[in-house]
Every structure is written in C-alpha cells, then in structure tokens.
Amino acid sequence: MKRGLGTITTLCAFLLVMGCGPHVQSVLDPRSDEASAIADLWWAMAIVGSVVFLAVMGFLFGAVFGKSGSRPPGGAMRFVWAGGIVLPAIVLVGILFYALHVTLRTAPPQHILTIEVVGHQWWWEVRYPDAGIVTANEIHMPAGGHVQFKLSAHDVVHSFWVPNLHGKKDMLPGVFTTISMRAREPGVWRGQCGEFCGNQHALMAFDLVAHAPDDFDAWVAARQAAAAATELTQRSYGKELFFQHGCQNCHAIQGTAARSNIGPDLTHLANRRTLGAAATPNERNTLAQWIVDPRSAKPGTNMPATHLPAEELEALIDYLLSLDQRP
Ligand code: CUA
Numbered sequence: 001m002k003r004g005l006g007t008i009t010t011l012c013a014f015l016l017v018m019g020c021g022p023h024v025q026s027v028l029d030p031r032s033d034e035a036s037a038i039a040d041l042w043w044a045m046a047i048v049g050s051v052v053f054l055a056v057m058g059f060l061f062g063a064v065f066g067k068s069g070s071r072p073p074g075g076a077m078r079f080v081w082a083g084g085i086v087l088p089a090i091v092l093v094g095i096l097f098y099a100l101h102v103t104l105r106t107a108p109p110q111h112i113l114t115i116e117v118v119g120h121q122w123w124w125e126v127r128y129p130d131a132g133i134v135t136a137n138e139i140h141m142p143a144g145g146h147v148q149f150k151l152s153a154h155d156v157v158h159s160f161w162v163p164n165l166h167g168k169k170d171m172l173p174g175v176f177t178t179i180s181m182r183a184r185e186p187g188v189w190r191g192q193c194g195e196f197c198g199n200q201h202a203l204m205a206f207d208l209v210a211h212a213p214d215d216f217d218a219w220v221a222a223r224q225a226a227a228a229a230t231e232l233t234q235r236s237y238g239k240e241l242f243f244q245h246g247c248q249n250c251h252a253i254q255g256t257a258a259r260s261n262i263g264p265d266l267t268h269l270a271n272r273r274t275l276g277a278a279a280t281p282n283e284r285n286t287l288a289q290w291i292v293d294p295r296s297a298k299p300g301t302n303m304p305a306t307h308l309p310a311e312e313l314e315a316l317i318d319y320l321l322s323l324d325q326r327p
Helices: 002-018 033-065 076-105 213-232 235-246 284-290 310-321
Strands: 113-122 123-128 134-135 139-144 149-151 158-160 170-171 177-181 185-192 206-210
Touching: 033 076, 113 139, 113 158, 113 170, 123 139, 134 213, 139 213, 149 158, 149 170, 170 177, 206 213, 235 310, 284 310
Parallel strands: 113 149, 139 206
Antiparallel strands: 113 123, 123 134, 149 177, 158 170, 185 206
C-alpha cells in the first residue's frame, strides 16, 4: 500500500514538474496547425489508452480478488471474442484512420522558403540556399507561412524535432528528407535531436526563432551584410591566432581561407544565442571555456581543447566576437 502511494506521489510530482516553466520544447503547447493536429492525436491516444488500461486493471482485480469460479458476463468465450479481438480491432483501426487523417492534415500546401539542415555529431549545420547564408545551431524563419526543411546527415542518423511546431523527421546520411513547419506567430522554441546519435545526443539542441516576415527579411539582410563585411575585415592579431592554432581545420568563416565544415561555421558566431548546439549561452566567458576546456561545457564534444596564453585567448575571443556582432 505504502509503495503504491509512493508511486502515485512520484507520478503526480512528475506531472507537476512537466507543467513548470516556459514551454519552449513541448508537444502539448502547439504553436502551429501541424503541432495542434499532433497534440489532438496525442490526447485522443492518451484518453483511449487510459480507458483501456483502467478496464484491464479492473478485470485483473476482479480475477485476483473476485469469487473463484465466477464467469464474465455473457460467458468466457464471448468475452474473449469481444474483449480480445473485436474491441482491439475497432480501437486500433479507429486510431489508424485518425493518425492517417492527421498525416494528411499536416501535409503542407506551398512553401515560402527552403532551409537546409544537416545533422552532425553533435551540432546542426543550417543553410539558406536562396540567401547564401550558412550558420549553425540556430534556425531563423518567418512566421505565418510554411517553411520547407530539407534534411540530411553528415555522419550517423539524427532526427530533427521542434515539438511545439511539428513531429520528428529522421535525418539520414546520403538521403534528403523533408518536413514543413509553419509557426502561427513569432516566438522562440527549442529543437532537439530525436534519435540517439552518440554520447552527446542529449545535448544536440538548437533554438528556432520565428520572426514576423519583415523582421525575417531584416535578419537575412543583416546576415548577408555581415558576411560581406567579414571579407573586408582588417588583419587582426586574433585572426592570425585563429589560423596559427589550426581553428580553420574544423571551422569556416566566409571571406577567409577557413572553409572546413567539420565543426560549425563561425561567420555569424557572435550573433548566435548559444554555443555548442545550445549547450551554453554565447557569452565572452563561455566562449573562453569553449576554447580552453570545451569538455567541461559539453562532455564528449569533438572540439579539442586549445591551450594558449591569456593575452592570446583575449585577442582570439575579440576576433570571434567581432564576427557578426549582435546589435
Ligand atoms: Cu543527433 Cu541525436
């Protein structure tokens, strides 16, 4: 009895905690028509599943504690047919058709933009082919229209998931998959890799920022201007250190000789909200931590530690934070 009470208390506490805080990553706080359809399906399945569960528990208690020799109403064989075959067939076929209906309801009509996202261990490459923008670990899109996401993976299978806006979509090496999302209004939500992809899977996240259409156009123009300005950046000590310490072996910065995509593109680094696929906020001290001891910020990351004297570290950070600064 005590143990049962403990289990119920734990469950209630869990449900309460689930309800806490801003719902920036929740299937049950839908912010698009697609996510609403999925949330409705979730509730329908949860309710049907709960009713079936309670009925089965009722029969189980009846079997354990009921009078011995008692029979179900209508006879044993009839009960097996009705409860074991007919009822599950009706319930499962009903849910199947409902799920198919949801799938059709979530098929998009037309796209206003295509964004390419490539999953890497353990970060997200984000490309805007029409605008020529490449960034990472942060997706900006306009609200109000359907945006097509063209997905693939660089190494192993990942899964693209923004619970507030849509269901999951697998990202596969060598194959493109697509998903369309439409945010009803501007907002910021958290996306998360939904397929186990190695020891940093749980910390493979990103922020999705949906802008009002005019604000999104301004965002695109600002990124394009910043990338163009990078090419004109004067030579600086920090930039020399970037190449001296081999950062270009993994990273790209548009307008420079750094072109690798083993790690995230840094052209717009200072403009991003987070570092390490949403592992830490993007600030001067966390950036220093990323360079000197990245594994303390994100255990298991592929980013190697770079040991350098304090004045070199400061100069390198000055350079990195000059790349597309936040206004
Ligand atoms: Cu990428 Cu899990």
